[in-house]
Amino acid sequence: MIRCVVLGGGMAGLAAAFRLQQAAAHRPLSVRIVEAQPRFGGKVVSESEQGFLLEAGPDSFVAHKPACLELARQVGLGDRLIGSRDADGGVSIFQDHRLQPLPEGFRLVVPGRWRPFFRSPLLTWRGKLRVACEPWIPKGPAEGDESLGMFIRRRLGQEALERVAEPMLAHIHVADVDRMSLLATYPRLRQMEQCHGSLVRAFRAVGRPAGPLFWSFPGGVAELTDRLAERLPEACKLSGRTARRLSRHGDGSYRVHLDDEVLEADAVVLALPAFAASTLMDELAPPLAETLRTLRYVSLATLSLGYRRRDLPKDLRGFGFFVPKKAQREVLAATWCSTKFVDRAPTDHALLRVFLAENEATKGALELPDEILFEAVGRDLKRLTGVEAQPTLRRLYRWPRGYPQYEVGHAEILQRAATQLPGSIFLAGSAFHGVGLPDCIQSGFAAADAILKGVS
Numbered sequence: 001m002i003r004c005v006v007l008g009g010g011m012a013g014l015a016a017a018f019r020l021q022q023a024a025a026h027r028p029l030s031v032r033i034v035e036a037q038p039r040f041g042g043k044v045v046s047e048s049e050q051g052f053l054l055e056a057g058p059d060s061f062v063a064h065k066p067a068c069l070e071l072a073r074q075v076g077l078g079d080r081l082i083g084s085r086d087a088d089g090g091v092s093i094f095q096d097h098r099l100q101p102l103p104e105g106f107r108l109v110v111p112g113r114w115r116p117f118f119r120s121p122l123l124t125w126r127g128k129l130r131v132a133c134e135p136w137i138p139k140g141p142a143e144g145d146e147s148l149g150m151f152i153r154r155r156l157g158q159e160a161l162e163r164v165a166e167p168m169l170a171h172i173h174v175a176d177v178d179r180m181s182l183l184a185t186y187p188r189l190r191q192m193e194q195c196h197g198s199l200v201r202a203f204r205a206v207g208r209p210a211g212p213l214f215w216s217f218p219g220g221v222a223e224l225t226d227r228l229a230e231r232l233p234e235a236c237k238l239s240g241r242t243a244r245r246l247s248r249h250g251d252g253s254y255r256v257h258l259d260d261e262v263l264e265a266d267a268v269v270l271a272l273p274a275f276a277a278s279t280l281m282d283e284l285a286p287p288l289a290e291t292l293r294t295l296r297y298v299s300l301a302t303l304s305l306g307y308r309r310r311d312l313p314k315d316l317r318g319f320g321f322f323v324p325k326k327a328q329r330e331v332l333a334a335t336w337c338s339t340k341f342v343d344r345a346p347t348d349h350a351l352l353r354v355f356l357a358e359n360e361a362t363k364g365a366l367e368l369p370d371e372i373l374f375e376a377v378g379r380d381l382k383r384l385t386g387v388e389a390q391p392t393l394r395r396l397y398r399w400p401r402g403y404p405q406y407e408v409g410h411a412e413i414l415q416r417a418a419t420q421l422p423g424s425i426f427l428a429g430s431a432f433h434g435v436g437l438p439d440c441i442q443s444g445f446a447a448a449d450a451i452l453k454g455v456s
């Protein structure tokens, strides 16, 4: 009997435990999953309040990476999937003191259609012409990492970086584009450049995928993590229990020390934030602990605000907006959740979710007491959107050290970690091969598959 212990019950840990548990039906395997919090799901938290559906962490998963969709169907949630209402979509960027819609047909960072792009006031004529030259810009090196900022600057120019790419991509990754690793975050852009010689040509060749861009469930993303947890036998689940220490027997097996119990394990999946995994590796593999410690995290917070529709300006459109760093606002971005998905708010209300993150401009803001933070956000929203109304609902979720940073050289850190891992210990989760939910699922599956390879 191979005793598997998964540490961490977020999306990655649940995916790993689910895969192992499925295999346990026909292989000599036992599975346990240990989660420090009383509930499983980690960053995935969906709550209902006053008729609003609130998401503390992820509010959806992207359609173009199928792991989430496939897992949802596999656990019987196929008929619960709801797609984003893209016809009402579109995003804006705060520029020149107002929200400017991203030109129609924009594909990540390049214009899909020239006419709306040239008509848009988002970039100056000089900036637009620089973007239009992109197909003639020579390819960069095929090998080696570079920062996403450097790549975009090289291909599309400084203005496109500052006014479009930086606010959108830096928000999505809660990161500084000049520190973000191109290869670890957008390897596809490098492939496009190398294969097509141009991002504009590459996006045209790929075409626009059919179907919604994002998916979720009526009860929020936690429907998936709840279902995964339900599918695991009760005896296998240890929630509200923290792994304090990991030690190794002479025979190579492991001991996972909880506060009140020691679990014996032949294989361990660390589906934890890198800093938590690093603490557990201190005794067993100090070099690995050191490597994991180099993976940086930033803190962030989301503030969900419910408004009466009649209190809102009439011209608020789209899924939301992004705010460039140089605008020096507390608010980095915001999503109109009640536009993005159906039934996120009572019919006469709208739900806005505001993102706040730690960066040079907002230093210290996340540590402010709730009321002061609410005031700062209220001031920003008034300037950004003209919304002055008092919300009827307010819910703040803080995520200290909540978002891993994939910085230039990330791949080398992972390679080093792989060589330092003690036998039968596997890493999974958002710190390593992708932050999005589909990536976390795949990393959990990969860890489970690596264990299963050794079990006949």
Ligand SMILES: Cc1cc2nc3c(=O)[nH]c(=O)nc-3n(C[C@H](O)[C@H](O)[C@H](O)COP(=O)(O)OP(=O)(O)OC[C@H]3O[C@@H](n4cnc5c(N)ncnc54)[C@H](O)[C@@H]3O)c2cc1C
Binding pocket: 007, 008, 009, 010, 011, 012, 013, 034, 035, 036, 037, 041, 042, 043, 044, 056, 057, 058, 059, 060, 061, 062, 241, 242, 243, 244, 271, 272, 273, 276, 300, 301, 302, 399, 402, 403, 428, 429, 430, 431, 435, 436, 437, 438, 440
């Ligand atoms: C605000 C926010 C918005 C996001 N939006 C999106 C989105 O829209 N779409 C998307 O795809 N992704 C989004 N993400 C990213 C995605 O939600 C996360 O990357 C993913 O949920 C992380 O899953 P995980 O299993 O790797 O880690 P986590 O969810 O962090 O799970 C790790 C678990 O380990 C537990 N743990 C820690 N230490 C111990 C210990 N010693 N013993 C036992 N347990 C321990 C923790 O309690 C936690 O539950 C968002 C993230 C945030 C924070």
